[in-house]
Amino acid sequence: xxxxxxxxxxxxxxxxxxxxxxxxxxxxxxxxxxxxxxxxxxxxxxxxxxxxxxxxxxxxxxxxxxxxxxxxxxxxxxxxxxxxxxxxxxxxxxxxxxxxxxxxxxxxxxxxxxxxxxxxxxxxxxxxxxxxxxxx
Amino acid sequence: xxxxxxxxxxxxxxxxxxxxxxxxxxxxxxxxxxxxxxxxxxxxxxxxxxxxxxxxxxxxxxxxxxxxxxxxxxxxxxxxxxxxxxxxxxxxxxxxxxxxxxxxxxxxxxxxxxxxxxxxxxxxxxxxxxxxxxxxxxxxxxxxxxxxxxxxxxxxxxxxxxxxxxxxxxxxxxxxxxxxxxxxxxxxxxxxxxxxxxxxxxxxxxxxxxxxxxxxxxxxxxxxxxxxxxxxxxxxxxxxxxxxxxxxxxxxxxxxxxxxxxxxxxxxxxxxxxxxxxxxxxxxxxxxxx
Numbered sequence: 001x002x003x004x005x006x007x008x009x010x011x012x013x014x015x016x017x018x019x020x021x022x023x024x025x026x027x028x029x030x031x032x033x034x035x036x037x038x039x040x041x042x043x044x045x046x047x048x049x050x051x052x053x054x055x056x057x058x059x060x061x062x063x064x065x066x067x068x069x070x071x072x073x074x075x076x077x078x079x080x081x082x083x084x085x086x087x088x089x090x091x092x093x094x095x096x097x098x099x100x101x102x103x104x105x106x107x108x109x110x111x112x113x114x115x116x117x118x119x120x121x122x123x124x125x126x127x128x129x130x131x132x133x134x135x136x
Numbered sequence: 137x138x139x140x141x142x143x144x145x146x147x148x149x150x151x152x153x154x155x156x157x158x159x160x161x162x163x164x165x166x167x168x169x170x171x172x173x174x175x176x177x178x179x180x181x182x183x184x185x186x187x188x189x190x191x192x193x194x195x196x197x198x199x200x201x202x203x204x205x206x207x208x209x210x211x212x213x214x215x216x217x218x219x220x221x222x223x224x225x226x227x228x229x230x231x232x233x234x235x236x237x238x239x240x241x242x243x244x245x246x247x248x249x250x251x252x253x254x255x256x257x258x259x260x261x262x263x264x265x266x267x268x269x270x271x272x273x274x275x276x277x278x279x280x281x282x283x284x285x286x287x288x289x290x291x292x293x294x295x296x297x298x299x300x301x302x303x304x305x306x307x308x309x310x311x312x313x314x315x316x317x318x319x320x321x322x323x324x325x326x327x328x329x330x331x332x333x334x335x336x337x338x339x340x341x342x343x344x345x346x347x348x349x350x351x352x353x354x355x356x357x358x359x360x361x362x363x364x365x366x367x368x369x370x371x372x373x374x375x376x377x378x379x380x381x382x383x384x385x386x387x388x389x390x391x392x393x394x395x396x397x398x399x400x401x402x403x404x405x406x407x408x409x410x411x412x413x414x415x416x417x418x419x420x421x422x423x424x425x426x
Binding site for chain 1: 339352
């Protein structure tokens with residue numbers, strides 16, 4: 001049986017990624033993953049790089065790799081403002097691996113001019129993308 | 137009257153100019169189409185971030201954030217978006233004049249320029265205004281990194297108190313024929329819209345309203361910068377399309393007139409030759425008879 005639905009919109013600076021009715025979502029909040037179902041109390045959260053899961057009606061699921069942004073809800077609709085959002089089949093594995101390796105190398109070499117938060121953020125983004133794509 | 141050879145040469149050169157302008161027109165048409173699509177797909181984000189700002193508006197007054205700081209506007213940063221290439225009608229002239237007028241009107245204040253696009257730089261580098269930042273050649277599909285870079289250039293200065301207000305000048309796109317030079321005050325960020333109605337239950341913020349703000353405000357600025365870039369790029373291609381179409385039409389007209397005078401010149405020379413032949417034969421006949 002289908003559960004109660006609410007509307008979800010995922011947008012990035014460049015375009016509308018997703019718009020439609022869903023049963024639930026799981027999002028990588030800045031203090032940990034959380035889920036939202038219909039009737040959630042009004043809520044605004046920051047997001048960190050992670051995997052965003054959408055439960056569609058009829059038991060289908062959709063995942064995407066997002067790299068930070070915001071989520072807001074009033075109980076009937078959820079809006080996600082993502083810095084980037086990619087479906088697993090859109091991820092460029094080659095490039096992602098390259099940027100993971102670059103970030104890891106920089107962190108392990110730790111040159112004096114290393115911007116640590118930035119390198120770590122870059123590594124987190126790359127790892128998330130790979131995880132979402134189910135590769136390593 | 138021009139000689140036939142001369143006219144032929146002119147026709148040929150007008151013809152090749154026309155080929156170029158027509159090609160440029162075609163290119164502009166397809167770029168405009170893409171720019172319009174970008175404009176269209178940038179809208180949802182801009183609307184949603186506005187919505188989020190409005191939902192946070194009630195808690196804005198309690199938050200102290202460097203980007204909300206109101207100061208006496210003595211030093212003003214002006215961000216101007218122009219194109220790199222010309223041949224797009226009055227597109228660059230309009231926005232540059234608009235910005236220039238703004239500068240002249242705010243005399244007594246210190247103006248700092250943040251320029252995007254070569255044309256604006258060409259204009260202001262010959263005048264005595266301090267150019268703080270210059271980015272030529274924004275890539276065609278405008279990467280988020282570029283938007284971040286442009287935003288950071290003036291946001292950091294604002295946070296440090298190097299300028300007190302920031303205005304964005306860009307060309308708003310309505311239709312290809314109708315583009316409007318526009319100014320928008322970016323910083324300090326003003327509380328958006330009317331205060332939302334009381335009684336609406338305050339949402340839960342995670343981690344906190346303040347930290348959300350810290351993340352949100354820079355993105356709010358970036359959204360505006362991106363929108364300015366996209367609008368300007370659509371306007372540029374629209375203007376180019378229109379002006380190249382005019383150029384192509386004018387060349388067509390010119391070829392017609394030139395062809396007409398070429399035909400006249402040809403007819404005149406044929407007539408002249410016939411006259412010469414008949415005169416000569418008449419003269420011969422006369423010489424034989426006498």
